Amino acid sequence: MASTSLDSVAQAAHTRWGAEACRAPGPSDAIGGQMAGVVLEPTDVPMLADMLRWANADRVGIVTRGAGTKLTWGRTPTPVGAVLTTTRLIGHIDHCAGDLTASVSAGATLAEVNAVLAGEGQWLALDPRLAERATIGGIVATNDSGPRRQKHGTPRDLIIGVEMALVDGRTAKAGGRVVKNVAGYDLARLMCGSFGSLTIITRAIFKLTPRPPASRTIVASAREVRPLADLALALLSSPLTPSAIELQSRSRHLLVRFETTDAAVHQQASAAQALCGARGLDASIVSGEAETAVWLEHEADLSGVEGTLVRVAVLPAQVADMLDHVERVSGQHALECRVAGRAALGVLYVRIGGAATPGPAPESTAAAVDALRQNAWARGGSAVVVSADPSILNQVDPWGDVGDGLPVMHALKARFDPNGILNAGHGPGNI
Numbered sequence: 081m082a083s084t085s086l087d088s089v090a091q092a093a094h095t096r097w098g099a100e101a102c103r104a105p106g107p108s109d110a111i112g113g114q115m116a117g118v119v120l121e122p123t124d125v126p127m128l129a130d131m132l133r134w135a136n137a138d139r140v141g142i143v144t145r146g147a148g149t150k151l152t153w154g155r156t157p158t159p160v161g162a163v164l165t166t167t168r169l170i171g172h173i174d175h176c177a178g179d180l181t182a183s184v185s186a187g188a189t190l191a192e193v194n195a196v197l198a199g200e201g202q203w204l205a206l207d208p209r210l211a212e213r214a215t216i217g218g219i220v221a222t223n224d225s226g227p228r229r230q231k232h233g234t235p236r237d238l239i240i241g242v243e244m245a246l247v248d249g250r251t252a253k254a255g256g257r258v259v260k261n262v263a264g265y266d267l268a269r270l271m272c273g274s275f276g277s278l279t280i281i282t283r284a285i286f287k288l289t290p291r292p293p294a295s296r297t298i299v300a301s302a303r304e305v306r307p308l309a310d311l312a313l314a315l316l317s318s319p320l321t322p323s324a325i326e327l328q329s330r331s332r333h334l335l336v337r338f339e340t341t342d343a344a345v346h347q348q349a350s351a352a353q354a355l356c357g358a359r360g361l362d363a364s365i366v367s368g369e370a371e372t373a374v375w376l377e378h379e380a381d382l383s384g385v386e387g388t389l390v391r392v393a394v395l396p397a398q399v400a401d402m403l404d405h406v407e408r409v410s411g412q413h414a415l416e417c418r419v420a421g422r423a424a425l426g427v428l429y430v431r432i433g434g435a436a437t438p439g440p441a442p443e444s445t446a447a448a449v450d451a452l453r454q455n456a457w458a459r460g461g462s463a464v465v466v467s468a469d470p471s472i473l474n475q476v477d478p479w480g481d482v483g484d485g486l487p488v489m490h491a492l493k494a495r496f497d498p499n500g501i502l503n504a505g506h507g508p509g510n511i
Contacts, residue, residue, distance in 0.1 A: 085117070085161075086115075086116070086117030086118075086161065087117065088117075089116075089117035089118055089138075089140055089161050089162060090102075090104070090117040090118040092134070092138070093117075093118045093120060093131075093134075093162065094118070096130075096134060097120070097127065097130075097131070100123070101120060101121050101122055101123060101127060102118050102119070102120060102121070103118070103119050103121065104118065104119070105117075105118065105119050105163065108148075109163055111143050111151065111156060111157065111160045111163065112151075112156030112157075112470060113156075113470065114156065114158070114159075114160045115160075116143065116160045116161060116162050116163045117161055117162055118162050118163075119162070119163045119164075119165065120162050120163065120164040120165070121165050121167070121168050122164070122166075122168065122169065123168050123169075124169070125169065125243075125245060125251060125282050128164070128166075128169065128245050128280065128282065129245045129246075129249045129250065129251055130249060131164060132164075132245055132246070132247050132248075132249055132280065133247075133248060133249030135161070135162065135247070135501050136247040136248060136249075136499055136501055139499055139501065140161035140162055140501060141157065141158070141159040141160055141161040141162070141501055141504055142161065142162055142163075142164050142501050142502055142503070143157045143160050143162070143163050143164070143503055143506075144163075144164050144165075144166065144217075144221075144276040144280055144502065144503060145163055145164070145165050145166070145218075146165070146166050146167060146186070146187065146214070146215030146216075146217050146218035147167065147189065147210075147213045147214055147215050147218065149209070149210045149213055149214045149218060150214075150218055150222050150224065152466075152467040152468075153222060153275070153466055153467060153478075154275055154478050154479070154506050154507070154508075154510075155473060155477075155478050155479075155505050155506060155510055156470070156473075156505075156506070157503045157504050157505055157506040158504060158505055159504070161501075164280070165187075166186045166187040166215060166217050166280070166282075167187045167215065168187060169185050169186050169187035169217075169282060170185050170187045170188050170192075171184075171185035171187075171188070171283070172185075173185075173188070173193060173196045173197075175196065175197060175200065175202075176257060177200040177202060179257065180202065180287055180288045180289070180290075181240065181257050181285060181286065181287055181288060182197060182202075182204065182285070182286055182288055183241070183257065183283055183284070183285045184204075184216050184283065184284060184285075184286070185216065185282070185283055186215060186216050186217030186220075186280075186281045186282050186283060186284065187215055187216075187217065188215065188216050189211075189212065189213060189214060189215055189216070190204065190206060190208070190211045190212075190214055190215075190216065190219060191211055191212040191213075193216065197288060198291060201290060201291050202288045202289065202290055202291060203288065203289060203291050204238065204286050204288055204289075205228055205231075205232035205238070205288075205289040206219060206224075206225055206226065206228070206232070206234075206235060206238065207225070207226035207227060207228045208224040208225055208226045209224075209226065209379055209382055209383045210383060211226070216281075216284055217276075217280075217281045217282075217284075219235055220235050220239065220242070220271060220272055220281055220284050221271065221272075221273075221274060221275055221276045221281060222273065222275060223235050223236050223272040223273035226324075226379075227323075227324035227325075227326045227335075227337065227375070227378070227422065228323050228324050228337075229324075229422060229425065229427070230322060230323060230324050230325050230422060230424060230425060231321065231322065231323040231324070231339075232289060232323070234272070235272050235284075235286075236269050236272035236273065238286045238287055239255070239268045239269060239271075239272060239284055239285065239286055240255050240256065240257070240268065240285050240286065240287055241253070241254060241255030241256050241257060241268055241284070241285030242254050242255060242267060242268040242271055242281055242283070242284050242285070243281070243282045243283040243284075244267075244271065244279040244280060244281050244282055245279060245280045245282055246279055246496065247279070247496070247497050247498075247499070247501060247502060251282070252267075252279075254266070254267035254268050255267070255268040255285060256285070257285055268284070268285075270492070273508065274507055274508070275503060275506050275507040275508065276502060276503045276506070276507070277493060277497065277502055277503045277504075277506060277507030277508075277511055278492060278493065278496040278497060278502065278507075279496055279497075279502070280502070292323075292339035292340050292341075292345075293340075293341060293342060294339070294340065294341060294342040294344075294345045294346075295337065295338065295339045295345060295367065295371060296337070296338050296345040296346065296348075296349040296365055296366070296367050296371070297335055297336065297337045297338075297349075297365070297366050297367070297371045297374055297375070298334075298335070298336040298337075298338075298349055298352045298353055298356065298363050298364070298365055299333055299334075299335060299363065299364050299365075299366060299374060300333065300334040300335075300336065300356045300361050300362070300363040301331075301332060301333055301361065301362045301363070302332050302334075302361050302362075303332065304332070305327065305329050305332060305400075305403050305419070306400045306403065306404070307359065307360075307361060308327055308332065308333070308334040308361075308423065309327065309399045309400035309403060309423055310359070310400060311334055311355070311356065311359060311361060312325050312327065312334060312396070312399065312423035312424040313396060313397065313399075313424065314355060314359070315336060315352065315355070315424060316396060316424045318351075318355065320338075320348050320351060320352055320355075321338070321340075321348070322336050322337055322338055322348070322352070323337050323338065323339045324336070324337040324422075325337075325422065325423055325424040325425075326378060326420065326421065326422065326423065327399075327419065327420060327421060327422075327423035327428070328378060328381065328420050329403065329406075329418050329419040329420065330381065330418040330420075334423065335374060335375070335378060336352050337375075338352070349365050350365075353365060378420065381418075381420055382420050382421075382429055386431075386433065387416075387431045387432050387433035388431070388432040388433060388445050388449065388465065388467070388468040388469070388472050389429060389430070389431050389432075389465070389466040389467045389468070390429070390430045390431075390432065390449055390452055390463055390464065390465055390466065391421075391427065391428070391429055391430075391463070391464045391466050392427075392428045392429075392430055392452060392456050392461065392462070392463045393426055393427050393428075393456070393461045393462050393463075394426045394428075394456055394459045394460075394461035395426050395459065395460070395461070396423070396424055396425060396426045398426065398459050398461070399423050399426055399428065402428065402455065402456070402459070403419060403428075405451075405452070405455045406419055406430055406452065409448050409451045409452060410448075412451075413440075413444045413445075413447055413448045413451075414440075414444070415432055415433060415440050415444060415445065415448055416432070416433055417430055417431065417432050417448070418430075418431050419431075426461070429466070430452060432445055432448055432449070433445060442469070442471040442472050442474070442475055443475070445468075445472050445476075446472060446475040446476045449463070449465060449472075449476050450476070453480050457480075457481065462480065463480060464478060464479055464480065465478035465479075466478075477510070478510075479508055479509055479510060482508055482509040485509075486509045489507070489508060489509050489511050490509075490511060493507070493511045
């Protein structure tokens with residue numbers, strides 16, 4: 081979009097909503113190096129809906145943003161006419177403790193929501209990276225989750241209702257406050273992982289979980305990562321019920337967390353430690369501040385911005401072979417590669433390159449991503465580039481082949497956003 085067009089976008093927005101809801105973009109508002117004409121900051125849902133109606137009528141490309149923790153995911157939207165933030169859509173938290181459900185605004189952070197729910201001994205059992213900053217809308221839009229996915233699932237598993245603003249200025253609701261709601265289409269789950277390419281989520285309703293009173297983590301160590309992948313499978317087939325099973329290839333650790341009553345976590349942690357010993361693996365049990373430090377370090381390893389981050393999904397039984405393949409790819413292309421993630425679910429994050437090495441050539445990184453992707457596809461899995469430098473994304477499709485679902489995705493995009501103004505090119509399959 082030419083600068084004159086951006087100027088006219090800014091002028092039209094300020095004329096319509098004034099300085100209270102519009103401001104000039106600053107350096108931190110750039111989207112993949114592109115500067116929008118204006119930053120829209122609606123204070124309520126009717127104003128947001130009006131902004132969408134205007135943008136749709138005037139064909140103004142909108143990029144939606146919460147806290148901005150996931151703006152590097154996927155391909156950069158284009159064109160960027162305006163950035164629309166949801167951080168002022170905080171509203172109230174409607175907590176039905178007796179039903180174990182809560183309705184929360186899209187602009188609220190997960191940390192804020194759980195601080196309120198803690199008053200009733202409950203929580204929304206999601207732990208994505210940067211949870212203290214990530215907003216509910218962004219977490220739902222990307223279907224983001226963390227280590228506790230092992231036990232509690234993703235946003236798609238926990239959401240039971242959604243409220244949203246459509247591009248034509250209407251608002252809509254789907255689902256409800258009842259966990260076993262079966263009325264109508266399941267639009268709430270459809271919005272999970274849509275990357276804001278269909279509608280803008282304004283509120284979401286979730287089923288909740290009682291807060292566990294106690295926690296213990298097993299830190300299992302090995303000289304190679306394959307025995308740790310095998311241990312993850314053994315835990316998966318055992319009677320134990322860990323809330324997280326996380327692999328760390330750099331430190332050669334497997335983190336196994338148990339969260340339940342004090343007596344149960346002690347019993348399960350001891351049983352898991354015995355299982356490690358029977359397989360010839362060293363294992364220690366940590367709790368309290370030491371446990372917190374272990375998990376903070378693990379999150380930091382996944383949350384770094386250096387290098388290229390690829391999410392690989394394969395069957396849990398294929399994790400060990402995939403780890404061997406990552407090591408081969410690393411050697412073939414002379415790249416530093418490290419792996420972390422949900423070993424018992426087959427969801428691994430491969431970081432290519434990093435602060436400890438000179439920036440690898442984009443061609444080498446692109447070749448490594450392609451090798452990982454081909455191997456994952458051959459196993460019936462997938463490999464998605466979560467974040468990368470633009471020089472890498474110029475050579476690699478972040479999504480790759482999304483399969484037979486692409487025509488359906490395009491049909492949904494055409495139905496919800498016929499003029500293609502919402503996060504164009506940012507969603508799955510670059511819709």
